[in-house]
Amino acid sequence: MSDIQLVEAPPGVEGAGFFATTLDKAIGVARSNSLWPLPFATSCCGIEFMATMASTYDLARFGAERLSFSPRQADLLMVMGTIAKKMGPVLRQVYLQMAEPRWVIAVGACATSGGIFDTYSVLQGIDQVIPVDVYVPGCPPRPEAIIDGFMNIQKLVQTESLRRRSEPKYQELLASYGIQ
Amino acid sequence: MGTITNEELIKRIEGQFPGQVTVLGEPYGLLTMETTREQIIDVLSWLKNDAALQFIFLTDLTAIHYPDQEKSMAVVYHLHSLVNNVRLRLKVFLTIDDVHILTATTVWDAANWMEREAYDFFGVIFDGHPDLRRILNVDDMEAFPLRKEHPLEDPNRVDKKDYFFGR
Amino acid sequence: MKNHPVYTDNDPQNELSTLNLGPTHPATHGVFQNVLQLDGERIVSGVSTIGYIHRAFEKIAEHRPFYQITPLTDRLNYCSSPINNMGWHMTVEKLLGIKTPKRVDYLRVIIMELARISDHLICNSVLGVDTGAFTGFLYLMVYREHIYEIYEEVCGARLTTNMGRIGGFERNFNVIAFNKLRKFLKEYPVALKEFEALLTRNRIFIDRTKGVAAVTPEEALNYSWSGPLLRACGVDYDVRAMEPYSSYEDFDFEVPVGSTGDVYDRFLVRNEEMWQSLRLIEQALVKLENEPSDVFHADVPDFYLPPKEEVYNNMEALIYHFKIVMGEVPTPVSEVYHAVEGANGELGFYLVNEGGRAPYRLHFRRPSFINYAMYAPMSKGMLLSDAIINMSSLNIIAGELDA
Numbered sequence: 001m002s003d004i005q006l007v008e009a010p011p012g013v014e015g016a017g018f019f020a021t022t023l024d025k026a027i028g029v030a031r032s033n034s035l036w037p038l039p040f041a042t043s044c045c046g047i048e049f050m051a052t053m054a055s056t057y058d059l060a061r062f063g064a065e066r067l068s069f070s071p072r073q074a075d076l077l078m079v080m081g082t083i084a085k086k087m088g089p090v091l092r093q094v095y096l097q098m099a100e101p102r103w104v105i106a107v108g109a110c111a112t113s114g115g116i117f118d119t120y121s122v123l124q125g126i127d128q129v130i131p132v133d134v135y136v137p138g139c140p141p142r143p144e145a146i147i148d149g150f151m152n153i154q155k156l157v158q159t160e161s162l163r164r165r166s167e168p169k170y171q172e173l174l175a176s177y178g179i180q
Numbered sequence: 181m182g183t184i185t186n187e188e189l190i191k192r193i194e195g196q197f198p199g200q201v202t203v204l205g206e207p208y209g210l211l212t213m214e215t216t217r218e219q220i221i222d223v224l225s226w227l228k229n230d231a232a233l234q235f236i237f238l239t240d241l242t243a244i245h246y247p248d249q250e251k252s253m254a255v256v257y258h259l260h261s262l263v264n265n266v267r268l269r270l271k272v273f274l275t276i277d278d279v280h281i282l283t284a285t286t287v288w289d290a291a292n293w294m295e296r297e298a299y300d301f302f303g304v305i306f307d308g309h310p311d312l313r314r315i316l317n318v319d320d321m322e323a324f325p326l327r328k329e330h331p332l333e334d335p336n337r338v339d340k341k342d343y344f345f346g347r
Numbered sequence: 348m349k350n351h352p353v354y355t356d357n358d359p360q361n362e363l364s365t366l367n368l369g370p371t372h373p374a375t376h377g378v379f380q381n382v383l384q385l386d387g388e389r390i391v392s393g394v395s396t397i398g399y400i401h402r403a404f405e406k407i408a409e410h411r412p413f414y415q416i417t418p419l420t421d422r423l424n425y426c427s428s429p430i431n432n433m434g435w436h437m438t439v440e441k442l443l444g445i446k447t448p449k450r451v452d453y454l455r456v457i458i459m460e461l462a463r464i465s466d467h468l469i470c471n472s473v474l475g476v477d478t479g480a481f482t483g484f485l486y487l488m489v490y491r492e493h494i495y496e497i498y499e500e501v502c503g504a505r506l507t508t509n510m511g512r513i514g515g516f517e518r519n520f521n522v523i524a525f526n527k528l529r530k531f532l533k534e535y536p537v538a539l540k541e542f543e544a545l546l547t548r549n550r551i552f553i554d555r556t557k558g559v560a561a562v563t564p565e566e567a568l569n570y571s572w573s574g575p576l577l578r579a580c581g582v583d584y585d586v587r588a589m590e591p592y593s594s595y596e597d598f599d600f601e602v603p604v605g606s607t608g609d610v611y612d613r614f615l616v617r618n619e620e621m622w623q624s625l626r627l628i629e630q631a632l633v634k635l636e637n638e639p640s641d642v643f644h645a646d647v648p649d650f651y652l653p654p655k656e657e658v659y660n661n662m663e664a665l666i667y668h669f670k671i672v673m674g675e676v677p678t679p680v681s682e683v684y685h686a687v688e689g690a691n692g693e694l695g696f697y698l699v700n701e702g703g704r705a706p707y708r709l710h711f712r713r714p715s716f717i718n719y720a721m722y723a724p725m726s727k728g729m730l731l732s733d734a735i736i737n738m739s740s741l742n743i744i745a746g747e748l749d750a
Contacts, residue, residue, distance in 0.1 A: 040371060042378050042400050043746050044425040044507055047469075051495075051505075054488035069373035084749075086318045087378060087399040090370050116418065119403040120325060120334045121317060140506050207681045208441055237584075238571050239686075240712040244699060258684060258697070258712075262568075262582070265589050269684070290571030293720040301405070316398035316749055325406060332406050 007033050024162045031075070031101070032157035033063040035150075038074035040094065042081030045108035048140040049080050057143035062150060071097040076153060077130075082110035083123045095130045096179065100165050103157065104132045105149050109139045131173055184233070184264045186211045192233065197223060204271065212269040217281045220257075220272050225287045227259060227268070235259040235268060241284065241294035243302040247328045252276045255304060257284070274304070283309040301326035358384075363391055366731070370399045376473070376738065377745025381723065388730050393723045397716075401749040408709040412674055413439050413650075414513060416709070421507040423711060424747040426469050427462035427690045429498070432510045434687035437592055438696040439513050440645075442683045447645045450638040451515040452594035453631045457528070458501070458510065459593075459687075460624040460631075464535070465494045466690035467575075467617040467624075470742040474614060475546055477739040478555045483542050490538055493531050500524035514651040515644025525632075532629060536622075543618060553611065560725060560737040562608035570721040574692025574714055576741065579616045580608035586688040597634065600627050610740040649676050674704025691715050691742055715747040 010029050012021030037059075041049055052059050053067070068074040071094045083091055095104070106126050109115035112135045114124035126132060133156055136149035164170060174180070186206055193201055193213065200219045204212040215223055227235040239258040246252050251273035259268045272281060283306040284291035295306045296315040303324035306312055314321065323330050333340075368381040378399040384391045404423070408416050420431040433455050440447065447455075468491060472484035495505040500523050502510040511517065546552045562572075567580045577584055585602040587595045603619035605612030644651050648667045657664035670676050680702045686695040692714030701707040718741055726734040 044422055046377075047425055048506055050469075051488065051492065054492075055485055056489060056492045069371070082400055082402055084399055084401050086401065087370060090399070094371060117402045117407070118333050119407060120330075120332070121401050121403050124334070124337065142505065208683050210684060212682075236568055239693070240684075240695060240697060240710070242697065242710045244708045256697070258695075262584055262589075267684070288571065289569045289724075290717060290720065293716065297716075314398075316401040318398075325403065330406075332403070332410055 024160075027162065028158040028160065032154040035062075035064055035076045035103075035153070035157065036066050036068045036074050037064050037076040037078050038068055038071055038094070038098070040077060040079045040081075040091065042079075042083065042087065043110070045080035045111070045140040048143060049078070049107070049146065052143040052146045057147065059147065059150065062147070062154065064150065071095075072099065074098060075102060077102065077104045078107055079104065079111045079126050080107040082108075082115060082117060083126050084121050085123050086121075088123050088129050091126060092129045101157075101160070103134075103153055104130060105134045105136065105153055106132045107136045107138075107146055107149065108141060109137060111135075112137060115139060129177065130179075131177060184261075184266050186266075189233070189266065189268065192230075193223070193227075196226060210267050210269055212271065214271045214273065217272050217274060220270070221282045221284065221286065223270065224257065224259075224284055228287055233261055234263045235261045237262055238284070238288040238290050238294075239267070241291055241298060243298045243304050245302055245327045247276075249273075250275070253279050253302060253304060255281055255298065279304045280307055281305070282307050285309060300324075303327070362386070370396075377743055377748065379719070379743065379745060379748060381726075381738075383726070383731070383734070385731065388732075390726050390729050390731060390734055393726050395719065395723045397719070397748055399749070400745050402746075404711065404750045405709055408706055410705060412704040413706070414671075416706075417511075418507065418509045420711075421509055422746050423713065423750060424466070424689060424691065424694070424715070424744045425507060426744055427466035428506065428508045429458045429462040429510050430466075430687060430689050431694065432508060433459055433593070434685065434689070434694055435696055436511050436513050437687065438683060438685040438698055439650075441685050442679060442681065442698060442700060443513070443647075443650060444679075445514055445645050445647050445650065447515055447593075448638075448642050449594060450635065450640075450642045451644060453635050453638065454516060454520060454643070455511070455593045456595065456598065457628050457631045458498075460627045461494050461497060461528075461531075463690050464621050464624045465491050466742075467621050470690075470740075471546075471614055471617050472542070474556075474610075474736070474739045475552070477736055478552055480546060480549075480552065483545050487538060487542055490531070490535050493527070493534075497524055497527050497531065500527060512644065512651055514647045519641065519643040528628070528632070532625065532632075536625060539618070539621060547615070547618070555732075556610040556614060556736060556740075558607075559610045559733045560608075560729065560740070562721075562725070564608075566721075567608065571717050572692065572721070574689065574718070575613055575616045575620060576608075576692065576718055578603065579605035579612040581606055584693075586686050586693050590686070592685070592687060598627055598630050600630075610736050613740045676704075678702055678704070686712070689714055691744065691747065692718060711750055713747045713750055715741075715743045716750070719743050719748055 010021050010025035012019055039049055106112045111126050114122050134149050134152045136145055138145050189211055190203055201213050201215045204214050227233055237260040239260045242256050244254045253274045255272045257270040295309055298304050299312055300314045300316050363384045363386055366383045366385055370378040370380045380396040381393050383393040404419050417432050420435040421428040423431045468487050472487045475483040498508050501520055502508050562580050564580045564582045567577050583602050583604045588602055600623045603616050605616050652671055653664035653667055658668045678700055682699040684697045686693045694714055695712030697710040698706050699708040
């Protein structure tokens with residue numbers, strides 16, 4: 001018997017030929033195990049991401065097999081590396097082009113808070129321009145840490161309510177960034 | 181370990197440009213000379229084209245800001261002669277109100293981006309440069325960040341509490 | 348595009364199309380932008396914009412003591428960060444007049460050649476990916492993980508290594524590091540041969556890369572190219588051979604040189620350099636057997652931190668530690684330029700010192716920055732797919748481009 005682990009089915013009622021569960025649980029399982037990331041790799045953390053996608057630490061096991069470089073087709077924006085002030089508008093543009101539901105993970109110290117570069121030209125954290133869901137610290141974070149951040153995103157995706165994106169709290173968050 | 185010694189270099193260069201170049205020293209074996217901004221392009225192109233010296237490689241072009249000196253902006257050229265395996269450093273000092281100097285893009289195309297970087301960081305204006313605009317910083321930045329009076333950190337930050345940073 | 352200059356005004360009927368090869372790059376090459384004007388598939392003109400990851404290293408360096416600048420140099424060419432670290436340490440040692448023992452030099456050669464292998468490995472396999480051959484990349488990345496394991500044994504970090512100290516290394520290389528190194532030397536040549544068999548005589552790869560972006564030596568020298576790019580054009584300029592540092596003169600290695608300077612030659616030159624690096628590491632391991640095995644740093648108590656046990660028990664060590672950290676040790680007022688052979692070319696450090704503990708001015712002569720300047724003029728008249736392959740073969744690392 002192989003020891004390939006499949007994702008567990010959500011709690012529900014099972015019978016001969018049918019399985020009943022709530023819609024948001026089913027969609028949560030489906031979404032979280034088939035996230036399509038957009039690797040926004042700018043610097044050193046991008047190389048650690050390449051190592052994460054390679055065979056030793058395979059991120060594809062978690063469903064992130066298909067990297068999308070087009071924001072229109074991506075679910076998860078992985079910002080890896082330093083974002084300079086010159087790059088800020090580009091990042092915002094890419095975020096705006098993503099369709100809901102979208103999540104953002106800030107990988108590395110520079111994306112989280114500017115990192116060791118406390119200078120006039122570096123954006124001190126991408127949460128100055130876009131809302132972030134998960135922060136992964138490290139300089140650069142080990143591939144295990146990136147996978148841990150990805151698993152946290154998966155947990156968020158799995159437990160998210162289907163109506164979250166239309167709630168006023170979420171709309172307020174986006175409005176505070178100037179995003180409609 | 182080049183085939184031309186520094187003394188011979190000094191002799192040849194001073195022979196070609198008498199009174200217009202001065203020897204500043206040889207720190208760690210690298211001959212450093214100073215010249216004026218009127219002469220610099222003639223010196224550079226003679227050094228590149230001379231059959232015996234052949235300084236055909238422009239290693240680096242940068243600037244240094246010395247606010248305490250009267251001539252506070254120095255433009256530094258590093259040259260390398262691959263055939264003779266010898267390096268040379270040339271400096272030109274400019275005053276801060278008149279930071280104009282002729283461009284070296286007429287001699288080497290590599291100087292194009294190097295001069296744009298020196299302009300971006302220090303504000304040195306290279307006359308005759310085909311496209312002198314900022315290269316690394318944002319296009320609408322007004323200050324020249326590597327001058328000594330410009331601060332390192334962004335002064336508009338609101339989330340940094342001075343108490344935690346020992347200020 | 349409001350700040351971009353006019354590219355060409357020879358377009359009265361507006362037939363040329365504009366393509367933004369934007370800062371977000373679908374091949375993890377880094378963040379730099381090229382706005383190209385295309386006539387069908389052919390590039391008519393292009394403008395490069397860089398600076399999307401400008402982190403002001405040179406400004407930061409004016410506020411940090413010498414030993415704190417090493418983590419900054421890591422992040423220049425982050426695919427081969429030990430070369431940057433060692434280059435910086437050698438620059439400071441040149442300034443301070445410190446001579447490192449032979450064993451330190453040989454250990455440095457081993458680490459720098461490993462870093463060179465890991466950089467060329469990524470560059471060549473990503474060139475394969477850009478032509479469509481993903482397998483080579485996947486099979487070769489495992490060896491990068493093995494190199495990371497060797498780095499971890501020496502300094503504790505994988506990618507941004509902050510390896511070494513002024514005067515040597517922070518700890519001696521332990522037995523595990525040497526065992527991993529020997530295992531790597533046995534396994535990697537097999538993988539490299541497989542990779543070469545995959546691509547070097549591959550009809551499709553040769554059609555994609557041969558004759559693309561050929562550069563004459565005069566053009567390359569005019570643009571101050573260095574490293575594998577210049578050597579592929581036919582000029583045998585290698586800083587390790589011309590101005591040997593870190594005892595490279597004791598080693599026997601060849602400098603591979605190409606002939607036409609096209610993308611295929613650059614690929615071959617980088618492959619051959621990997622073989623030469625393996626040769627250098629084997630020679631260094633043999634030479635290490637003749638050196639005393641407990642020496643891993645120069646004897647300079649003024650600049651090399653004493654071990655912590657002595658700091659807590661010994662008065663002299665405590666005073667040295669205090670003076671080094673607080674910067675009370677006077678340094679010469681001078682300027683020094685030191686160049687090492689980075690994976691992309693001549694990586695130079697121009698250090699102007701005024702006697703404090705931080706430099707007065709530190710300038711990095713970054714090969715990627717200088718090599719990339721030729722990209723836009725070079726792509727005039729090329730097909731778009733050839734321009735992509737060309738960019739991949741230039742091996743532009745964004746950290747080194749912008750600094």
